[in-house]
Amino acid sequence: MAEGTFLDFEKPIVELEKKISDMRDFAIGENIELTKEISSLEEKLGKLRNDIFAKLSRWQRVQLARHPRRPYTLDYIKMMTTDFIELHGDRRFADDNALVGGLAKIDGQPVMILGQQKGRDTKQKIFRNFGMANPEGYRKAERFFRLAEKFNLPVVCLIDTPGAFPGIGAEERGQAEAIARNIFVMSRLRTQIVCVIIGEGASGGALGIGIGDRILMMENSWYSVISPEGCAAILWRDAAMGPQAAEALKVSSDDCMRLGVIDDIIREPVGGAHTEPEQAARILKTELLKVIAELRQQSPDELIESRLGKFRAMGSCRES
Amino acid sequence: MEWFKKSKPGLVSQPKKDIPDGLWTKCKSCSEIIYTKTLEETFWVCPNCDYHFRISSKKYISLMLDDGKLEEFDQNLVSCDPLEFKDSKRYPDRVKAAQQKTGRNDAIISGLGAIDKLPISFVIMDFSFIGGSMGSVVGEKIARAIERAMDNSLPIVIVSCSGGARMQEGILSLMQMAKTSALLAKLAEQGLPYISVLTNPTTAGVMASYASLGDVIIAEPGALLGFAGPRVIRQTIGQDLPEGFQSSEFFLERGFLDKVVDRKSLRHTISLFLRYFTDNVSKRAGDPNTPGASSSVA
Ligand SMILES: [Zn+2]
Numbered sequence: 001m002a003e004g005t006f007l008d009f010e011k012p013i014v015e016l017e018k019k020i021s022d023m024r025d026f027a028i029g030e031n032i033e034l035t036k037e038i039s040s041l042e043e044k045l046g047k048l049r050n051d052i053f054a055k056l057s058r059w060q061r062v063q064l065a066r067h068p069r070r071p072y073t074l075d076y077i078k079m080m081t082t083d084f085i086e087l088h089g090d091r092r093f094a095d096d097n098a099l100v101g102g103l104a105k106i107d108g109q110p111v112m113i114l115g116q117q118k119g120r121d122t123k124q125k126i127f128r129n130f131g132m133a134n135p136e137g138y139r140k141a142e143r144f145f146r147l148a149e150k151f152n153l154p155v156v157c158l159i160d161t162p163g164a165f166p167g168i169g170a171e172e173r174g175q176a177e178a179i180a181r182n183i184f185v186m187s188r189l190r191t192q193i194v195c196v197i198i199g200e201g202a203s204g205g206a207l208g209i210g211i212g213d214r215i216l217m218m219e220n221s222w223y224s225v226i227s228p229e230g231c232a233a234i235l236w237r238d239a240a241m242g243p244q245a246a247e248a249l250k251v252s253s254d255d256c257m258r259l260g261v262i263d264d265i266i267r268e269p270v271g272g273a274h275t276e277p278e279q280a281a282r283i284l285k286t287e288l289l290k291v292i293a294e295l296r297q298q299s300p301d302e303l304i305e306s307r308l309g310k311f312r313a314m315g316s317c318r319e320s
Numbered sequence: 321m322e323w324f325k326k327s328k329p330g331l332v333s334q335p336k337k338d339i340p341d342g343l344w345t346k347c348k349s350c351s352e353i354i355y356t357k358t359l360e361e362t363f364w365v366c367p368n369c370d371y372h373f374r375i376s377s378k379k380y381i382s383l384m385l386d387d388g389k390l391e392e393f394d395q396n397l398v399s400c401d402p403l404e405f406k407d408s409k410r411y412p413d414r415v416k417a418a419q420q421k422t423g424r425n426d427a428i429i430s431g432l433g434a435i436d437k438l439p440i441s442f443v444i445m446d447f448s449f450i451g452g453s454m455g456s457v458v459g460e461k462i463a464r465a466i467e468r469a470m471d472n473s474l475p476i477v478i479v480s481c482s483g484g485a486r487m488q489e490g491i492l493s494l495m496q497m498a499k500t501s502a503l504l505a506k507l508a509e510q511g512l513p514y515i516s517v518l519t520n521p522t523t524a525g526v527m528a529s530y531a532s533l534g535d536v537i538i539a540e541p542g543a544l545l546g547f548a549g550p551r552v553i554r555q556t557i558g559q560d561l562p563e564g565f566q567s568s569e570f571f572l573e574r575g576f577l578d579k580v581v582d583r584k585s586l587r588h589t590i591s592l593f594l595r596y597f598t599d600n601v602s603k604r605a606g607d608p609n610t611p612g613a614s615s616s617v618a
Contacts (some may be wrong), residue, residue: 102511135508164550166556171566175547176523180501180532187502187507203485203494204528204547211498225485225494230552235407235487249490251494252404259402261491312463314495315456316402320425 072114079281096137115158164205439535452482459496484524
């Protein structure tokens with residue numbers, strides 16, 4: 001595995017994997033029997049992986065959520081759906097490549113599926129603006145929501161963004177209004193909406209496609225009001241304090257579950273979604289089908305009232 | 321307005337060497353030294369350059385509402401500490417310090433009042449309480465104020481002043497954007513008016529939720545508005561920002577505000593809007609419960 005495509009805490013795992021693969025090559029090349037040795041090392045690998053992943057810190061989960069090999073929105077769409085037709089443009093200004101989506105079928109169930117899209121190499125990263133949508137991205141999403149409502153299609157939002165883009169053009173075209181409008185529209189949309197944080201769920205940029213009947217988080221994703229580094233830069237005046245800020249902000253899927261902000265956590269293969277992307281996509285797909293089938297039982301009136309009730313209840317205050 | 325004209329002669333052009341505490345105030349924009357009493361009369365708008373000083377939520381209540389009166393609700397709501405958050409200070413200590421400084425439980429006042437005899441649900445944020453940041457209390461009080469408007473078929477006016485969501489309550493602060501906006505969407509379905517008033521500053525999570533969702537949106541002159549803070553944008557793009565970027569005037573030009581309104585005209589402007597939005601509703605529906613119906617005889 002190339003340097004830089006694994007995280008520090010993955011290093012012992014990666015090294016052991018390398019050792020096993022070397023031994024396998026050696027056994028084949030020299031035509032010697034090493035099956036026993038190999039399976040013993042594989043057992044050790046499994047244990048090592050379980051140990052490391054059983055006690056991940058919040059910061060380690062943030063790192064996993066940003067893993068350079070983590071599946072992105074279009075990867076999941078490719079692995080989970082058939083007949084995907086990407087739709088483009090907000091009909092007002094432009095097509096935002098940082099927020100993509102379209103029509104697809106999940107096991108034959110037609111859906112409107114969309115999400116922020118990150119790039120894998122430098123060129124793609126720039127093309128996708130690092131998964132940071134501009135107002136036209138949120139307005140494209142709003143168009144998709146209305147289309148889905150009109151044709152009674154469930155909406156699936158895959159959230160993976162380090163934030164809405166903070167740029168001059170974004171302000172000129174009303175980034176705040178675009179996000180606010182989506183929250184407003186999604187909260188009364190008369191069709192089913194399932195939101196899944198698949199990687200990074202940073203602040204308003206995430207919430208701009210984050211209102212739904214079910215809010216789910218992949219096990220190693222994070223969701224908060226600000227990125228750990230952003231928080232650290234403000235409160236500790238040092239972005240390098242990100243790990244401390246991640247702890248303080250309680251950004252993990254377990255935290256969000258405990259705080260009543262999400263409905264469920266979607267387990268990832270041990271080692272993270274990037275180690276077994278196909279398996280991760282299968283788990284997500286099964287969960288989506290289950291949830292959509294449940295929500296299809298409710299009338300639009302029931303949907304929007306319980307959706308409102310769900311967000312209405314969030315918060316933590318008391319009478320003094 | 322009378323008091324505004326009267327205030328002009330109070331202007332002094334020669335700054336004194338020693339400024340007696342409180343008697344004179346230096347304008348943050350034009351550096352003019354102004355007789356504080358004059359500023360009180362102009363609701364803290366510089367008579368020289370029209371700079372709008374930041375004023376307390378109490379002062380807004382006195383300048384905007386009939387008899388300067390608000391029947392306050394939910395003033396006992398206080399924040400819990402859901403994250404057990406600690407940076408240089410524990411969050412509960414930070415809240416306590418802000419409570420002692422401001423005499424309020426959080427960064428918001430809400431209740432029922434009237435403008436030109438038209439009853440309204442009214443909300444005003446207070447920047448002096450942890451930068452007007454929105455946590456669970458702010459979200460809950462706005463939610464209740466919107467529900468109060470719906471229960472009583474009243475218009476709602478929200479005066480925003482906030483740097484955004486409160487970091488110390490983490491993801492729950494973010495969810496206040498959802499809570500308030502979702503209720504505003506329901507309010508809109510009921511045909512009740514919402515006037516959003518933006519003061520300096522209104523940014524980030526507040527701007528990206530209820531502040532941007534008014535049927536009409538007005539702002540005081542020269543307020544800093546927008547999604548991202550100037551520092552973050554400067555860092556991201558690596559260059560200086562143009563003059564006047566993210567000001568009220570900038571957003572008016574870009575199409576995100578209906579009007580930039582001087583502080584002295586806020587009350588009158590809002591009153592006009594409310595009449596336009598409510599008088600017709602009562603005539604159309606002929607329903608005694610519609611807003612405006614009860615007050616249109618006044
Ligand atoms: Zn001045």
